[in-house]
Amino acid sequence: MENSLVSKLxxxxxxxxxxxxxxxxxxxxLLCYRYLNDEQEASEILNDGFHKVFTRIDKFQNGGITxxxxxxxxxxxxxxxxxxxKRKNIHFVEPTDLPSDDSNFMPDKNLNAxxxxxxxxxxxxxxxxxFNLYVIEGYAHNExxxxxxxxxxxxxxxxxxxxxxxxxKIQKQEYYETNR
Amino acid sequence: MKPTDKDREIRSKIxxxxxxxxxxxxxxxxGWRKYRKKYKVSGKRKLLYWSTAxxxxxxxxxxxxxxxxxxKKKLKVSTQEEKTNITLQDGSRIWLNxxxxxxxxxxxxxxxxxxxxxxxxxxxxxxxxxxxxxDFRAEYGHFNLYSRKKNKRAxxxxxxxxxxxxxxxxxxxxxxxxxxxxxxxxxxxxxxQAPIDDPNFLAWKxxxxxxxxxxxxxxxxxxxxxxxIDIRIxxxxxxxxxxxxxxxxLSTDSVLNKLPENLNLHVRKEGDTYLLSGKGxxx
Numbered sequence: 001m002e003n004s005l006v007s008k009l010x011x012x013x014x015x016x017x018x019x020x021x022x023x024x025x026x027x028x029x030l031l032c033y034r035y036l037n038d039e040q041e042a043s044e045i046l047n048d049g050f051h052k053v054f055t056r057i058d059k060f061q062n063g064g065i066t067x068x069x070x071x072x073x074x075x076x077x078x079x080x081x082x083x084x085x086k087r088k089n090i091h092f093v094e095p096t097d098l099p100s101d102d103s104n105f106m107p108d109k110n111l112n113a114x115x116x117x118x119x120x121x122x123x124x125x126x127x128x129x130x131f132n133l134y135v136i137e138g139y140a141h142n143e144x145x146x147x148x149x150x151x152x153x154x155x156x157x158x159x160x161x162x163x164x165x166x167x168x169k170i171q172k173q174e175y176y177e178t179n180r
Numbered sequence: 181m182k183p184t185d186k187d188r189e190i191r192s193k194i195x196x197x198x199x200x201x202x203x204x205x206x207x208x209x210x211g212w213r214k215y216r217k218k219y220k221v222s223g224k225r226k227l228l229y230w231s232t233a234x235x236x237x238x239x240x241x242x243x244x245x246x247x248x249x250x251x252k253k254k255l256k257v258s259t260q261e262e263k264t265n266i267t268l269q270d271g272s273r274i275w276l277n278x279x280x281x282x283x284x285x286x287x288x289x290x291x292x293x294x295x296x297x298x299x300x301x302x303x304x305x306x307x308x309x310x311x312x313x314x315d316f317r318a319e320y321g322h323f324n325l326y327s328r329k330k331n332k333r334a335x336x337x338x339x340x341x342x343x344x345x346x347x348x349x350x351x352x353x354x355x356x357x358x359x360x361x362x363x364x365x366x367x368x369x370x371x372x373q374a375p376i377d378d379p380n381f382l383a384w385k386x387x388x389x390x391x392x393x394x395x396x397x398x399x400x401x402x403x404x405x406x407x408x409i410d411i412r413i414x415x416x417x418x419x420x421x422x423x424x425x426x427x428x429x430l431s432t433d434s435v436l437n438k439l440p441e442n443l444n445l446h447v448r449k450e451g452d453t454y455l456l457s458g459k460g461x462x463x
Contacts, residue, residue: 014332015332015333015366015367015368015369016369018212018366018369019366019369019370021208021211021212021215022208022209022212022370022372025208025211025212026198026200026208027198029200029206029211030197030200033201033204034194039204039205039206040416042206043206043211043214046211047211047214047215047218047219050215051215051218051219112193113193113194113196113197114197114199114201116190116193116194117194117197117201118201120194134183134187135183135187135190135191136190136191136194136195138183138191
């Protein structure tokens with residue numbers, strides 16, 4: 001079934017494209033919104049990303065559905081980052097006053113996924129981008145530095161600031177879990 | 181600095197998230213509609229499509245000569261700009277939307293359609309319903325069935341009773357669509373069932389449109405679908421303006437001309453395309 005799906009996408013079959021879109025659009029929209037924090041932009045970048053997936057599918061090396069999903073995710077992240085650059089919302093400047101290295105959050109066992117999602121979406125763009133790439137996507141600082149054309153120190157600084165902001169918000173108990 | 185346990189916990193939760201935040205209006209169907217509009221998705225190569233369509237028409241013409249109309253066993257109805265309804269031998273009633281072809285073989289309890297119908301089956305017979313994009317079986321039920329060959333999908337919305345939906349009735353894979361749910365069949369790709377999400381799915385038959393806190397983009401989508409027209413929003417701020425109105429008409433002009441009363445919008449027409457603009461809304 002997986003290989004059939006990939007081969008049908010490579011044949012540019014519209015029905016398969018529709019199925020693929022409808023299956024993964026929600027997850028990819030959540031990803032785009034997490035980077036862009038704007039519904040309109042997330043919706044447009046999502047569609048541009050899918051268009052790239054469908055038109056460049058021949059470049060996808062066989063890896064089944066799992067590989068295809070990961071490849072799609074990479075394309076979406078790249079589209080988001082390109083858009084942020086165009087929006088000129090990313091200005092990475094080496095901060096002069098660095099927060100203390102405190103990687104630990106206060107105990108927050110009551111936070112659910114949506115609470116974390118909303119917290120991350122509300123971070124300032126530069127902190128949010130680095131946080132997403134490091135914590136959620138799992139990139140290392142040297143990789144983030146290359147992706148964003150910044151220094152590793154800048155990447156670390158923005159991550160620290162993001163964590164500090166999140167910790168402060170959680171400590172204020174602005175977010176709580178309603179369903180578990 | 182290495183990822184912490186907390187980082188891993190957050191990553192795991194975020195990656196498992198499946199709900200859209202409540203304050204976001206985006207949905208998959210709307211996203212796909214915009215994608216199709218922008219990138220003009222087609223399912224088949226045009227030559228193959230038109231060849232298949234021509235073959236289907238030729239076959240239909242041949243069948244009309246080979247199998248003449250039999251008032252008792254076979255019923256054949258086609259609509260163009262009009263709508264109509266028929267009553268079968270067992271008391272079942274079928275309403276046909278515009279541009280719909282329907283054949284009923286009452287001896288074999290077989291219904292074939294290409295278009296859109298609303299059926300109220302009395303339960304007197306178990307009907308096999310064959311469409312270009314999916315097959316169905318129903319005995320007692322009230323349902324709307326949309327399946328046009330050009331759209332490459334079938335949508336069945338069940339109001340009462342149950343309907344079985346198949347990719348292909350000769351194969352075992354099926355789902356039972358129950359009261360209050362709808363199913364979409366994309367042949368050889370997917371069969372998706374969900375609660376009814378369009379309160380105006382029967383507007384073509386009732387002639388009534390009911391919008392209850394409905395975002396403008398959904399209103400537009402429904403008008404485009406009912407009237408086969410193009411409506412464009414020129415100012416993205418108005419896409420999410422909400423409408424609360426009931427219309428006893430499906431006319432695009434009537435609905436859009438009422439919009440400025442409810443919302444701060446302007447409507448004009450360029451050729452066959454309606455253009456909507458405005459500063460936004462207070463709701």
